[in-house]
Amino acid sequence: MNRTFARSATGLVALSLLLAGCGTQNTTTAPATNTPTTPSNASFKVGLVTDVGGLNDHSFNHLAYVGLQAAEAKYGISGSVVQSHQTSDYLTNLTNFAQAGDKLVIAVGYLMNSAVQTVSKKFPKTKFLIIDDAITNRPNVASALFNTQECGYLVGVMAGLMEKQKGIAQINNKNTVGTIGGMQIPPVESYMAGFVAGVKKVDPTANVLVGWANSFTDPASGEAIANQQISNGADIVFPVAGATGNGAITAAKQHNVFAIGVDANQNYLAPQTVMTSALKAVDVATETVIGQALHNQFKSGIVTFDLKNKGVGYAPPIKAVPASIVAQVNHYATLIESGKITPPSTLS
Amino acid sequence: MSAIAQIFTNPELYAATISMATPLALPAIGGTFSERTGVVNIAMEGNMLIGAFFAVMVAAATQQAWLGLLAGMLAGGILSLGLAFTAIRLQSDQVIVGMALNLFASGLTAFLLNTVYGYNGTPTNTPFLPSITIPFVSSIPFIGPIIGHHDVVVYLMLLIVAGSQYVLFHTKLGLRMRAVGENPEAADTVGIHVARMRYLGVFIGGMLSGLGGVYLSIGLLNAFDVNMTNGRGYIALAAMIFGKWTPLGSFGAALLFGFATALSIALQNVGISANLVSMLPYALTIIALTGLVGRSRAPAADGIPYAPSK
Numbered sequence: 259m260n261r262t263f264a265r266s267a268t269g270l271v272a273l274s275l276l277l278a279g280c281g282t283q284n285t286t287t288a289p290a291t292n293t294p295t296t297p298s299n300a301s302f303k304v305g306l307v308t309d310v311g312g313l314n315d316h317s318f319n320h321l322a323y324v325g326l327q328a329a330e331a332k333y334g335i336s337g338s339v340v341q342s343h344q345t346s347d348y349l350t351n352l353t354n355f356a357q358a359g360d361k362l363v364i365a366v367g368y369l370m371n372s373a374v375q376t377v378s379k380k381f382p383k384t385k386f387l388i389i390d391d392a393i394t395n396r397p398n399v400a401s402a403l404f405n406t407q408e409c410g411y412l413v414g415v416m417a418g419l420m421e422k423q424k425g426i427a428q429i430n431n432k433n434t435v436g437t438i439g440g441m442q443i444p445p446v447e448s449y450m451a452g453f454v455a456g457v458k459k460v461d462p463t464a465n466v467l468v469g470w471a472n473s474f475t476d477p478a479s480g481e482a483i484a485n486q487q488i489s490n491g492a493d494i495v496f497p498v499a500g501a502t503g504n505g506a507i508t509a510a511k512q513h514n515v516f517a518i519g520v521d522a523n524q525n526y527l528a529p530q531t532v533m534t535s536a537l538k539a540v541d542v543a544t545e546t547v548i549g550q551a552l553h554n555q556f557k558s559g560i561v562t563f564d565l566k567n568k569g570v571g572y573a574p575p576i577k578a579v580p581a582s583i584v585a586q587v588n589h590y591a592t593l594i595e596s597g598k599i600t601p602p603s604t605l606s
Numbered sequence: 607m608s609a610i611a612q613i614f615t616n617p618e619l620y621a622a623t624i625s626m627a628t629p630l631a632l633p634a635i636g637g638t639f640s641e642r643t644g645v646v647n648i649a650m651e652g653n654m655l656i657g658a659f660f661a662v663m664v665a666a667a668t669q670q671a672w673l674g675l676l677a678g679m680l681a682g683g684i685l686s687l688g689l690a691f692t693a694i695r696l697q698s699d700q701v702i703v704g705m706a707l708n709l710f711a712s713g714l715t716a717f718l719l720n721t722v723y724g725y726n727g728t729p730t731n732t733p734f735l736p737s738i739t740i741p742f743v744s745s746i747p748f749i750g751p752i753i754g755h756h757d758v759v760v761y762l763m764l765l766i767v768a769g770s771q772y773v774l775f776h777t778k779l780g781l782r783m784r785a786v787g788e789n790p791e792a793a794d795t796v797g798i799h800v801a802r803m804r805y806l807g808v809f810i811g812g813m814l815s816g817l818g819g820v821y822l823s824i825g826l827l828n829a830f831d832v833n834m835t836n837g838r839g840y841i842a843l844a845a846m847i848f849g850k851w852t853p854l855g856s857f858g859a860a861l862l863f864g865f866a867t868a869l870s871i872a873l874q875n876v877g878i879s880a881n882l883v884s885m886l887p888y889a890l891t892i893i894a895l896t897g898l899v900g901r902s903r904a905p906a907a908d909g910i911p912y913a914p915s916k
Contacts, residue, residue, distance in 0.1 A: 476836040489618030501831040
């Protein structure tokens, strides 16, 4: 009898590990689009490795995948994607694509730096793209960096001007806004630093609350942090925290104050609440570098995406934002583009 | 100093405490039901995740949040029957099965999320459970903002705390459940169906943990995200032990952990390191588990399969 129990317990463990694998390392080979107008480069294989955030992060992993799909449609290349379940998967996932003969392997995220270093050395003929981190000492690695402090600054300017605007129902007289970071890492902090500087530029007496969730996957704590900031008078909250931020947007909606989306246009999450979004065009970056690699124009080193080349920006604001404010925000955008203003990338 | 004083006089701190305690108290009481009947339950995290996912799925499909709540509780209960069956019928190691169920639930919900809804996530028009404003109470200064307005699950939780304490310690059914957890042989001798009591305990436990997940997905929010429970099922395990395997004690412990979480959020506004303060709930958990708060004794037959001698 005892052996039976042991076997069933082991079986259950094995089954669940198998299923756990299915869920999080769900490899999908997206078929190349074979419309007559698309050139066929199906032998040009591109592999995309997400970080632990996964493809349903509503944010940069998702956008990288969108970029891959766009490249498939445009160039007829064949792309495939694998999601990383834990940090130790990075090396394996990158190696698998390189070994399978993929011409370009894309690593999404700052957290994959050392894995890309290792694998790019081992496979010198394979091209690599890492998003959100700088690797400059490899001839076969391109790094896409985003000046997200610039778009953070612009939505900050918009928030500061909204605070000073009279007659908007959602805006109270406390002159307070809040921002919530997932973790204190450079790609998150740069958004927040720009935001704080932007608010202070147009509204020097504003009180900017800064909170940290220490997780990108805890919407309940995002909601609690936003509630806390709102109870302290914040009437615009700017979460930079992946799925955690969705909770902050829900809190803003429930209290009838404004939120600002991040990375992608998140207005669809709460159309009356998300007044704009700070955008980071990971999709454009991914598609661009795939095109360069395909046409033998791959350049190693840092590619910076900023306001000027439309790598960052802000989503069209909702109607509650007066046109006069949008005009001023656009004015600040030209000041950044011309180099007259350089927003900070770290919080002081 | 006035900044610190302002934190403690802001009713939001205490409202957040209750809100953050709810998804800990429910699975802690769920675990209590299971362990009081003699089945070690570390699968609360998995039960919560399954509950959270199926609540969104049914709520979105039917556009009825209450049906979502029922579905989430049932899903939690059904998953826990896996634990009950292997623990009671197959007499497997309950800790291993519990861990397996957690991994299973995490994988299954991530898989279903991507398969059913794709990478854009659950529908944004998913209905959520209503918040309740208690008349009169909500207009009392200070107290009102703390307890006068919460999600309906918070008030359900308070009823469940009182109801569970009553059932477990003041009814015949509760006595029988505790009897099979302390001394199944003796309980069997006087004609109590040991296996049936244990199935019941584990099933109730699964439903309550499922409700904890429901609160996260369609109470606080109206969406499911991968692993959105964020380890709360394990903190609930600590709350159950801290609370000495009683519903009231579990609730007290959950309030303490909830307060630590709420305080760690509030302290960030006065410039205390976020990394430092976010340790608070976990540091408290360790203190709780090292027995500094007094001895906490598990039911005598907790985790021991019962094989009736023929």
